[in-house]
Amino acid sequence: MTQLRHADPLPPVTTPVAAPPEQPRTGWRARLSRAEVTWSPYLFIAPFFVIFAVFGLFPLVYTAWVSLHDWDISGAGAFVGLDNYVTLFNDPDFWNAVFNTLGMLVLATVPQLLMALVLASLLNQKLRGMTFLRMGVLLPIVTSVAAVGIVFSQIFDRDAGMVNGLLGLVNVDAVDWRADKWSSWTAIATMVNWRWTGYNALIYLAAMQAVPRDLYEAATVDGAGKVRQFWSITVPNIRPAILFTVIMSTIAGMQLFTEPLIFGQGGFAISGGSLRQFQTVSMYMFEKAFRDFDYGYGSAVAWMIFLLITLLGVVNFLVSRRSR
């Protein structure tokens, strides 16, 4: 590399007065600068890799090691092999939490993504006040997550809540939303749906705007109606965006924690109600590790959640490839 002008404030140590003009190229300065060019990229990416390895990857892998031990707050006990997993497979509370998590995942993901599709297709036309409308649908994601839990817990309260008030108007008896699986799942899923529908709608909207206009024009000429166009042109063309949102919602849904915990209130918060009717797997892991201080068993739960998430990701991917 030729150096035409030095912006370096340090004066060169060797001043090659009588030296031939090529000499600086092979001098220590040139070698230094070549080494700098070779090694600085690694230096630039090092902070990410070092911190991620220490505080992200290592704990995740070490979780598997801890799960093979009797391990509590006093430290590592005996190596017990797969004992924790054997116990886990026969643990009704764990499977109950898996069932609850999957139930809320379905109740929170399916309506959310369908509503987002409808919202996006409504937004995908010439409208007045475009920025206002987009900011309006995005308002929920700027609400603090615990605040969402607090507001909706009140709205779904048995005695003071607005939902029961509205149901009363059409002569439906008040529902004790916390008491049963289906009712509590509905209340919690409503929080998730409310918070994320607008965000997903914007992702779909961006994908829809990239669909070529002439596809629709040709379909109109062929006599296809709006609804037909939506299913035959829009949806197939935004498949990558749909896959992206399904995977992201699944990963987030499998880790659902804050909303049900706040919804629980009082003493039964971490167990998701007195009968564990809305305890998620993340809550169960937290209960085992940080309330019962059973690190070995908690790690087995964590590792199972990780495997479940991976499995669901693979299933999502395969299903989407099949239906192409």
Add this chain to the structure above:
Amino acid sequence: MRRTHPLVYVTLLAGIVLSAFPLYWLFVVATRSNDVVGDWPPPLVPGPNLAENTGRLFEAEDANFALGLWNSLLSATVITVAVVFFSSLAGFAFAKLRFRGRNALLLVVLGTMMIPVQMGIIPLYMIMVELGWQNRMEAIIVPSLVSAFGVFLMRQYATQAIPDELIEAARIDGCGTFRVFWTVVLPGLRPGAAVLGLFTFMGAWNEFLWPLAVLEADNPTVQFSLSQLSTTYYTDYTLMFTGALVATVPLLLVFLAFGRQIIGGIMEGAVKA
């Protein structure tokens, strides 16, 4: 294009009302007193009790709301600055510098984006015990200083926003690689960095599971304080709602100031995803 059907506007407005109403209700209850919250029909206009409720909020025992607010502001700010800086640095390297193993390392970054690192909190907690960082803000800040999503985002942004000639010119002027980054690349990355910064701040502000594990109630984050309120004062709706309101206002301000960029960021990211 044909004129938009009025029904579209009606449906969209209904959608906006639904998405805004819980926030409005949050505000209304925070300005009311407890004896009217459960009334039917519900009180739908703000009342005069906001100042009194706010006073009670900051005096509420067990919640340590002021400290929680400060801890969250501090940690979210430090995390945001660090994530933006380290992500820009690494994103620039992946987008514009040549080095051995570049593609393989980029694949590693992409792979880690999908990993639910939250599942590693038990060993992470053990690390914090070793370091003596339990109940300290270091435990919240240090593990979040970098983000795979951030590196990927800035790499995408640098690829399209920074022309190679600009870097060549700076090199010819004798700039070292870091000087090139600092004086030429970083200013050009500013719009992408703004979007990443906003998302990082919101994410750090909403972090809940990890603070609940590693902090104690006497040194909480704001979400932790809110959960303390909802456990201890769960019949005192106006107190909880005032807390929820105060915890949302910083995010709301950020949103009102940078809403357009946030929307642009979501939509651009979606096209590339």
